[in-house]
Amino acid sequence: MEQAIHRELIMTGVDAKDYEDAIRQVGQLFLKNGYVKDTYIDAVVEREKVFATGLELEGISIAMPHTDIIHVNKPGVTVAKLAHPVEFEHMGEPGRKVQAEMLFMMAITNPEDQIGTIMKVLGVFQNTEALAAFKAAENEDELYEAAAKYIG
Amino acid sequence: MKTCTVVTVCGSGVVTSSMIALKIKEQLRDKGWDATMYEASPVSLNSVIAGKNIDVIVCASPVTEDVGIPKVKGMGMVTGMGEEKVINQIIEVLEEKYK
Numbered sequence: 001m002e003q004a005i006h007r008e009l010i011m012t013g014v015d016a017k018d019y020e021d022a023i024r025q026v027g028q029l030f031l032k033n034g035y036v037k038d039t040y041i042d043a044v045v046e047r048e049k050v051f052a053t054g055l056e057l058e059g060i061s062i063a064m065p066h067t068d069i070i071h072v073n074k075p076g077v078t079v080a081k082l083a084h085p086v087e088f089e090h091m092g093e094p095g096r097k098v099q100a101e102m103l104f105m106m107a108i109t110n111p112e113d114q115i116g117t118i119m120k121v122l123g124v125f126q127n128t129e130a131l132a133a134f135k136a137a138e139n140e141d142e143l144y145e146a147a148a149k150y151i152g
Numbered sequence: 153m154k155t156c157t158v159v160t161v162c163g164s165g166v167v168t169s170s171m172i173a174l175k176i177k178e179q180l181r182d183k184g185w186d187a188t189m190y191e192a193s194p195v196s197l198n199s200v201i202a203g204k205n206i207d208v209i210v211c212a213s214p215v216t217e218d219v220g221i222p223k224v225k226g227m228g229m230v231t232g233m234g235e236e237k238v239i240n241q242i243i244e245v246l247e248e249k250y251k
Contacts, residue, residue, distance in 0.1 A: 047163060047164065050163065051162070051163025051164070051194075051213045053163075053168075055230060055231055056231065057231055057232075058232075058233070064167070064168075066164065066166070066167050067164060068164055068166070069166060091163075091168070091212060091213065091227065091230065092211065092212055092213055092214060092225065092226075092227040092230075093214075093227070094214055106167050108166055108167055111166050111167065111170040111191070112170075115170055115174065118167060118170050118171050119171065119174060121171075122171040122172075122175075122230065125230065125231060125232065126231070126232030
């Protein structure tokens with residue numbers, strides 16, 4: 001299975017003033033490493049306004065911003081920790097807010113080809129041990145180690 | 153094995169709908185239902201369901217439009233909290249339709 005986690009897509013201490021700022025900063029990881037087209041970040045921000053991606057998981061809230069495949073060059077997943085929580089709207093429940101501490105931003109080119117990656121990310125959302133490891137990671141090396149272990 | 157047809161819906165019709173589709177298919181199989189899965193976004197929903205006998209729509213993003221097919225909220229499949237409830241609600245719809 002193709003590797004989803006890459007060292008260059010890991011970031012900690014993202015100091016964002018709101019969800020849009022968080023998406024733009026983390027989205028830069030994809031952009032500067034050639035994973036996405038220059039239309040991607042704006043498209044993710046716009047999509048987040050209409051279809052929010054905040055999730056309240058066991059012990060941590062996160063968001064998984066993403067957008068249509070036309071904005072993506074190659075698949076990958078960013079794993080980013082925010083310096084302080086940022087308010088996102090909850091997926092599926094308009095009006096409900098979550099204080100996201102992490103962003104799992106997704107770049108998908110073909111959901112059928114990348115179903116393994118998609119399911120691994122879903123797997124960590126439901127894995128309290130993985131979530132605790134992400135939460136405990138204090139720097140990018142530790143976060144990369146946890147992401148590589150639990151997502152691969 | 154009984155057969156059914158399920159559409160999963162999320163904002164882009166790509167990531168979240170694929171995530172929950174695979175889990176729903178597996179868990180329905182355990183309960184004796186062989187499900188054919190389709191994925192849609194709220195925008196593509198009408199064209200995805202056109203000409204198909206869809207039994208139930210599972211929504212990871214809100215779908216306000218009434219397309220005449222029962223809808224079940226699918227967020228529990230994403231967070232893992234309340235998965236059983238989602239599956240039970242889907243089966244309730246199927247059993248009501250095929251009783």
